[in-house]
Amino acid sequence: MRGSSRGAAKVSQEALDAALGSADAATLAEELFAVTGVVEGTASLRRALADPSREGEAKAALARSLFGGKVGEPTLGLVATAVGQRWAGERDLGDTLESLAVQALLASAESAGRIDRVEDELFRFERIVAADPGLRDTLSSRNTDADGKAGLVRTLLADKAAPETVRLAEQAVRVPRGRRLDRVMETYLELASRRRDELTALVTSAVHLDEQQQARLRGALEKHYGKHVALQVVLDPSVMGGIRVQVGDEVVDGTVLRRLDEARRHLSGG
Numbered sequence: 001m002r003g004s005s006r007g008a009a010k011v012s013q014e015a016l017d018a019a020l021g022s023a024d025a026a027t028l029a030e031e032l033f034a035v036t037g038v039v040e041g042t043a044s045l046r047r048a049l050a051d052p053s054r055e056g057e058a059k060a061a062l063a064r065s066l067f068g069g070k071v072g073e074p075t076l077g078l079v080a081t082a083v084g085q086r087w088a089g090e091r092d093l094g095d096t097l098e099s100l101a102v103q104a105l106l107a108s109a110e111s112a113g114r115i116d117r118v119e120d121e122l123f124r125f126e127r128i129v130a131a132d133p134g135l136r137d138t139l140s141s142r143n144t145d146a147d148g149k150a151g152l153v154r155t156l157l158a159d160k161a162a163p164e165t166v167r168l169a170e171q172a173v174r175v176p177r178g179r180r181l182d183r184v185m186e187t188y189l190e191l192a193s194r195r196r197d198e199l200t201a202l203v204t205s206a207v208h209l210d211e212q213q214q215a216r217l218r219g220a221l222e223k224h225y226g227k228h229v230a231l232q233v234v235l236d237p238s239v240m241g242g243i244r245v246q247v248g249d250e251v252v253d254g255t256v257l258r259r260l261d262e263a264r265r266h267l268s269g270g
Contacts, residue, residue: 015081023074025108031075032101049083050093056084106195109164119192121165126185149173203233204244
């Protein structure tokens with residue numbers, strides 16, 4: 001988030017912690033998803049709630065008048081706190097409302113002892129979709145009915161994933177809000193890692209890494225970053241050996257393909 005939205009995000013996070021202390025996390029998440037859908041689906045409302053020229057109290061009062069009696073008091077208070085902040089743009093408000101909903105659902109998974117599983121399943125689902133162009137196009141198309149896409153997700157994940165995974169995958173395809181599906185999933189995965197207070201390293205390798213190799217790599221990364229690191233390993237024969245490790249925006253590329261590219265540039269004088 002940009003500019004003044006950073007402060008708004010901090011206030012909203014504090015409000016989320018308070019709401020989680022007085023509400024069922026899964027219920028809070030569903031109500032926040034519902035509010036996000038209403039705000040994103042009504043351009044005039046979105047502009048009114050994110051308008052930086054309006055007083056925060058007026059915006060909070062508008063939110064309370066619209067959603068009062070339709071959601072619980074913890075959700076209503078959280079939404080009022082969020083919209084009462086000064087936002088740099090309409091998109092920032094929607095991003096924060098959705099982020100709060102995702103975090104609430106992840107908190108529910110955490111309390112059930114499933115957050116590790118949910119993070120892994122979200123990653124695997126994103127990779128399955130990325131590897132199937134037909135499926136990716138169907139789930140990403142703006143011309144495909146949202147309920148139909150959500151139904152397809154439920155069919156794909158039925159009896160194979162945690163309920164929180166299914167719900168988040170449904171949300172990603174139902175309300176992409178103009179974003180690519182892989183970007184939405186990356187955002188959800190980042191929130192899951194943050195919830196677990198760890199870093200996630202995306203490891204691309206030409207061959208399978210056994211447990212000992214993964215343990216050595218994880219140990220090296222944890223020593224470097226000073227915190228727990230979870231590995232998400234993707235097999236890609238095209239890298240021709242070696243591994244590529246990405247942690248956030250930082251990339252450590254040790255693949256043979258990269259070294260060949262560097263050799264070609266050197267020989268060509270590039």
